Amino acid sequence: MRIEILIMDNDVVELTQKLVKTPSIKGNTVDVANIIFDYLEEFGLNPQIDNYKEGEANVYVSLGPSNTDQFIISGHIDTVPIGQIDDWTHEPYSGKIINGELWGRGSVDMKGGTASLACVMIELLKNESDLKQEIFLALTAEEETGLLGAKNYIDKKLIKNASNILIAEPTNLEPKTREKGIVWFDIHSNGRQAHASRPDLGVNAIEELARLIPKLHNVIPDWEDDLLGKTTLNTGTIMGGTAANVIPQYARARFDSRVTPGITNDEVISRYKKVVEEFDGEIEFDFDLIESASSILSKTTNFAELLMENTKKYVSREIEIGGAYYATDGAVFMEYLKDQPEFVIFGPGSTELLHQTDERMEVSQLELSKKIIYESLIKTACN
Ligand SMILES: [Zn+2]
Structure with a gap:
């Protein structure tokens, strides 16, 4: 040669x-x-x-x-x-x-x-x-x-x-x-709108979403790659509400999870989905997968x-x-x-x-x- x-x-x-x-x-x-x-x-x-x-x-x-x-x-x-x-x-x-x-x-x-x-x-x-x-x-x-x-x-x-x-x-x-792999997903909700002075008549979508976010962090797999560390989760954007004196009906957040080698994207997606499905709040959330790269x-x-x-x-x-x-x-x-x-x-x-x-x-x-x-x-x- x-x-x-x-x-x-x-x-x-x-x-x-x-x-x-x-x-x-x-x-x-x-x-x-x-x-x-x-x-x-x-x-x-x-x-x-x-x-x-x-x-x-x-x-x-x-x-x-x-x-x-x-x-x-x-x-x-x-x-x-x-x-x-x-x-x-x-x-x-x-x-x-x-x-x-x-x-x-x-x-x-x-x-x-x-x-x-x-x-x-x-x-x-x-x-x-x-x-x-x-x-x-x-x-x-x-x-x-x-x-x-x-x-x-x-x-x-x-x-x-x-x-x-x-x-x-x-x-x-x-x-x-x-x-590392990437999982992008949205979680969004529909609460019940009401006047801010009557929280008993509404369900605050933003506050419910805020309660859900720490639960997502709790299910991040423990597996640690010797070079790249653990899987991470970032709440990137959050939207919702119309005015200070209105109980917001709607809230949406977009998340970016970086998945460490050794964990499949399917595994982390199913963990996040389960949190959403089992959320014990007064309103329901939907999970939308935006992007997944292994x-x-x-x-x-x-x-x-x-x-x-x-x-x-x-x-x-x-x-x-x-x-x-x-x-x-x-x-x-x-x-x-x-x-x-x-x-x-x-x-x-x-x-x-x-x-x-x-x-x-x-x-x-x-x-x-x-x-x-x-x-x-x-x-x-x-x-
Ligand atoms: Zn590049």
Whole structure:
């Protein structure tokens, strides 16, 4: 087996800047998809763009024999909104490099990782005849809003059997082989409205809901993952009532539960549902499941170990295999593939500035992530 010397004619930093300069929040990912499509095509690849709904597009390309298990490498092209523009030290869509950091929304989550993967595919083109399995680059829209781009890959039957999945979300170049799951749900009620001076005639929906919330916390499973800790529950929003002098008839809360590997989403959902069903209040509550993405615990960690070894060649700090608190598109792919592939999250950028103002990426990590992923793929997927 030979490892080709990287010829750096594609430029991961320049591509990341281009992507950051192009806003891509929900409903507006087509422009950024086109930039990646054009870039891949310019370097001789044969990418596909799937404008699967108005304003949203996935981009994908594959290399190597198509009759084999896939090695899926994946990233998302959408970002969360910028928040208050005045809170940013530098313009959020500038893509400017200041003191070795590339500034802007999406630089870390995760246009840097996505650009790295695109450049890895361009490098792999030179090794195409040596590839013994298909490398499938799956870039997704709508990751931040329900993993919908990833689900579209399943619907279109573009995901086949896979030996490996790599998601290039930011990990500060540390491989992560497990991630927490997500359960989003609503609980809402209908009380009885009355004048505030006559509580005997009404049932206060807000107060009943407030009484129910601690009961949900009481049923969170005790199981603790050694890296990711316990399952958590957050009451994210609460709505209800019309005026101070009216007993509210209606109240609704939305919850976000992060489920630790080792516990199934079905288990936590049934526990929360049971609390709602058995609530001993004067009114009834309804439970609506909004979103569910399973946790991941990779059965093996061979590719993660290879990434770790290759990373240690370039960085002097301690690198360990860990777990991610956030959920990725990997949840959709792994669920479809019945948890069979080996799973790893590995990408450039620190998670500390995730979804915050002043998001910025250490430029040196962009080159490194491209190099490390490329070298590790060559070792695994080439003859
Ligand atoms: Zn992300």
